[in-house]
Amino acid sequence: MMSGLIRRVVIVGGTHGNELTGIYLVKKFQQYPHLLHRQSLECVTLLANPRAIAANRRYIDRDLNRCFANEDLANPALTSYEDSRAKEIAAQLGPKSQPQADVIIDLHSTTANMGLTVLPSSKNPLNLRLAAYLSTLNPLVRVCCGVQCNQNASVLRSLSPLGCTLEVGAIAQGVLNADYLQQTEQLIHAILDYLDALNQGEVLSVPSSLTVYQIISSVDYPRDSSGELQAVIHPQLQFKDYEPLSDGEPMFIKFTGESIPYRGEDTVYPIFINEAAYYEQKIAMTLTCKQQLSLETL
Amino acid sequence: MMSGLIRRVVIVGGTHGNELTGIYLVKKFQQYPHLLHRQSLECVTLLANPRAIAANRRYIDRDLNRCFANEDLANPALTSYEDSRAKEIAAQLGPKSQPQADVIIDLHSTTANMGLTVLPSSKNPLNLRLAAYLSTLNPLVRVCCGVQCNQNASVLRSLSPLGCTLEVGAIAQGVLNADYLQQTEQLIHAILDYLDALNQGEVLSVPSSLTVYQIISSVDYPRDSSGELQAVIHPQLQFKDYEPLSDGEPMFIKFTGESIPYRGEDTVYPIFINEAAYYEQKIAMTLTCKQQLSLETL
Numbered sequence: 318m319m320s321g322l323i324r325r326v327v328i329v330g331g332t333h334g335n336e337l338t339g340i341y342l343v344k345k346f347q348q349y350p351h352l353l354h355r356q357s358l359e360c361v362t363l364l365a366n367p368r369a370i371a372a373n374r375r376y377i378d379r380d381l382n383r384c385f386a387n388e389d390l391a392n393p394a395l396t397s398y399e400d401s402r403a404k405e406i407a408a409q410l411g412p413k414s415q416p417q418a419d420v421i422i423d424l425h426s427t428t429a430n431m432g433l434t435v436l437p438s439s440k441n442p443l444n445l446r447l448a449a450y451l452s453t454l455n456p457l458v459r460v461c462c463g464v465q466c467n468q469n470a471s472v473l474r475s476l477s478p479l480g481c482t483l484e485v486g487a488i489a490q491g492v493l494n495a496d497y498l499q500q501t502e503q504l505i506h507a508i509l510d511y512l513d514a515l516n517q518g519e520v521l522s523v524p525s526s527l528t529v530y531q532i533i534s535s536v537d538y539p540r541d542s543s544g545e546l547q548a549v550i551h552p553q554l555q556f557k558d559y560e561p562l563s564d565g566e567p568m569f570i571k572f573t574g575e576s577i578p579y580r581g582e583d584t585v586y587p588i589f590i591n592e593a594a595y596y597e598q599k600i601a602m603t604l605t606c607k608q609q610l611s612l613e614t615l
Numbered sequence: 616m617m618s619g620l621i622r623r624v625v626i627v628g629g630t631h632g633n634e635l636t637g638i639y640l641v642k643k644f645q646q647y648p649h650l651l652h653r654q655s656l657e658c659v660t661l662l663a664n665p666r667a668i669a670a671n672r673r674y675i676d677r678d679l680n681r682c683f684a685n686e687d688l689a690n691p692a693l694t695s696y697e698d699s700r701a702k703e704i705a706a707q708l709g710p711k712s713q714p715q716a717d718v719i720i721d722l723h724s725t726t727a728n729m730g731l732t733v734l735p736s737s738k739n740p741l742n743l744r745l746a747a748y749l750s751t752l753n754p755l756v757r758v759c760c761g762v763q764c765n766q767n768a769s770v771l772r773s774l775s776p777l778g779c780t781l782e783v784g785a786i787a788q789g790v791l792n793a794d795y796l797q798q799t800e801q802l803i804h805a806i807l808d809y810l811d812a813l814n815q816g817e818v819l820s821v822p823s824s825l826t827v828y829q830i831i832s833s834v835d836y837p838r839d840s841s842g843e844l845q846a847v848i849h850p851q852l853q854f855k856d857y858e859p860l861s862d863g864e865p866m867f868i869k870f871t872g873e874s875i876p877y878r879g880e881d882t883v884y885p886i887f888i889n890e891a892a893y894y895e896q897k898i899a900m901t902l903t904c905k906q907q908l909s910l911e912t913l
Contacts, residue, residue, distance in 0.1 A: 321705045341844070341847075341870065344843070345870045348870075349871075373895070374672075416705050428787040428789075428790050429865070437711035446725035470668075487787070488728040489786075489788060489790075490787060490788050490789065490891060491726075491788065491891035491892070491894065492726050492787075492889055492891045493844070493847040493848075493889070494847070494848075494853065494889075495833075495847045495848060495849060495850045495853065495868050496850045496853070498847065498870075513815070542868070545642070546639070546743075546791070549639075549791040549792070549796065550791075550792075550793060551793060552793045552794045555792065555793065570793050572639065572643045572796075573647075591790055591791070591792075592785050593788060593790045596669070596671075596789065
C-alpha cells in the first residue's frame with residue numbers, strides 16, 4: 318500500500334528450522350510456482366534459516382526471529398550465524414524504512430493449541446481488514462497483536478509494516494501435520510487472493526468488527542532458587558489457548574500435586590501455553606486481553 | 616528373578632534428552648526418594664544422557680538408545696559421547712550376561728499417540744504378567760514387543776531381561792504434560808508395588824490373556840529420488856496408533872493432495888505414527904500385528 322498497490326509478497330518458511338509446516342509449504346511453492354501466480358502481484362518464497370533447517374533445530378546460535386531490531390541489524394559486532402542471516406535477509410527485503418517486500422508472510426508452528434493464529438505486522442488498516450477477512454474463512458483463525466505490533470519489533474515480519482506471522486498448532490517440533498499444512502496453504506491462497514483483488518480495486522467484504530487478542534505480558538513457570546521447574550501447566554489449562562482464565566482458576570500444578578491458581582482481577586486469555594521453545598525463554602504462557610476493533614471507523 | 620527375587624530396580628530417564636517426562640520424574644524421585652521406597656527391594660534412578668538433557672536434544676553424537684549392542688559395547692573404536700555413556704551405563708547396570716540391575720524401567724515419550732505403551736525387555740513370563748497387571752489399571756496401557764524382544768537388542772533396556780521401556784504420548788519434544796507425568800508415575804508405582812508383592816510371595820491377580828502388538832516392520836515416507844519427502848501421514852491415520860489399518864485404507868497424502876493407501880493382505884496396527892525423531896531414521900510408522908497370549912500356560 319506504500320504506493321497504493323501491493324507489488325511484491327514474500328512467503329517465508331524456516332525462520333525456525335524445526336517448524337516444518339512453513340518449510341514444506343515453501344518447498345512445495347518452489348516446486349509448483351504457478352500456485353502463487355496472481356495477476357497483479359509477484360509472490361516469492363524464502364527459506365530463512367537454511368542451517369537450522371538442515372539441523373532440524375530452532376536455531377544454530379540464537380533465535381533468528383529476535384535478530385531484526387534496527388540496532389542489531391546495524392551492529393557489525395553481531396556476527397553469529399543468525400545475526401548474519403538477519404542482515405542478509407534485511408538487505409534483500411528491507412530496509413525497514415523502505416521495504417523491498419510490500420507484504421511479508423512468515424510461517425511458524427507452535428506446540429501450543431493456537432489453531433491458525435494471525436499476528437499482524439502492524440495495526441495498519443490493510444492488515445486488520447485482511448485478518449478480518451481470513452477470520453471469516455476458518456473458525457480456527459484468531460488475530461493476536463504483539464506488545465510491539467510495529468516495525469520496532471525484532472521479528473522477521475517487522476521488515477515490512479504489511480503482512481503477518483502465521484502461528485499454527487498444536488504441532489510438535491519436527492513433525493508435519495497434513496490438516497494444518499492444508500489449512501495454512503488455504504490461508505496463504507486467501508491472502509494472495511485478497512491482495513490481488515485489492516490491487517484491482519475490488520473490495521472483498523469483511524465483518525464490521527474484529528476480535529483481537531492483545532498481548533499484555535508473559536508468565537514463567539514456578540521455579541526454585543536454582544531455576545529448576547517446580548510446576549507444569551495445569552491439565553485444565555493445557556491446550557486451552559484463547560479460552561478465558563479468571564482469578565482462582567488453576568494455572569500450574571506442582572510436581573508434588575498442589576495446584577497454583579491464576580491471580581488477577583481481570584479475566585485473561587492465555588496463548589502460547591506450553592510452547593516447547595519458550596521453556597528456555599522463561600515463558601510458560603503469554604496473557605492476552607480480548608478486544609473488539611471496529612473496522613468501519615478505520 | 617535371577618535368584619528368585621527382585622533386589623534392585625533402576626528407573627532411567629533422559630536416554631533421549633528432549634523427552635522430558637522421564638527426566639522430570641527421575642528428578643522428582645531424586646528430590647523425594649521416599650516415593651520409591653519398597654520393603655523388599657532397592658530402587659535407584661539414573662539420568663542416562665546428561666549432555667543431551669542439558670542441550671534439550673535427543674542426542675549429541677548418536678542415538679544413545681541404539682548403543683547397547685554387545686559388539687558395540689565391546690568395541691573400543693566407538694568413542695562418541697553416547698558410545699562412551701553406553702559403556703559407562705553398561706558397566707554400572709550390566710553386563711547383559713550378569714546384570715547388576717534386576718529390573719530396568721526406561722522412560723520415554725513420543726509425538727505419536729501411543730498412550731502408555733509398555734515395551735517389555737523380553738517375553739519372560741514375569742514381564743508379561745507385569746504388563747498384563749498394568750493393562751488392568753489404565754485403559755491407555757498397551758503392550759508392544761519389538762522385533763528383537765530380547766537382550767540382543769541395542770536399546771538400554773536390553774541390559775537386563777526384566778523390565779520395559781515406557782513410551783508415553785502424544786507429547787511434543789521439549790514439553791511436559793501434567794496428565795502424562797501423573798499417569799507415568801502411577802505406572803512406576805504400580806510396577807514397584809507388583810514387584811514388591813512378588814518378592815513377598817503375594818501373587819497379584821492378572822488377566823488370563825494379554826493382547827500384545829508384535830512389531831513386524833517399519834514404513835518410510837514416500838520420497839523422491841533425492842530423498843525429499845513427497846507425502847505426509849494421511850489425516851485419517853494421524854493419531855490413530857493401535858487402530859486397525861486394512862488394504863486400501865489411506866496411509867499417506869502427497870503434497871499435491873493425492874492419497875496413498877495401505878496395500879497388504881493382512882490388517883495391521885500402526886504405531887509410532889509421525890514420531891518426530893523417526894523422520895531421519897526413515898520411519899513414518901511401525902506396523903504391528905495383534906496377538907493374544909495366554910498367560911495361564913506360561
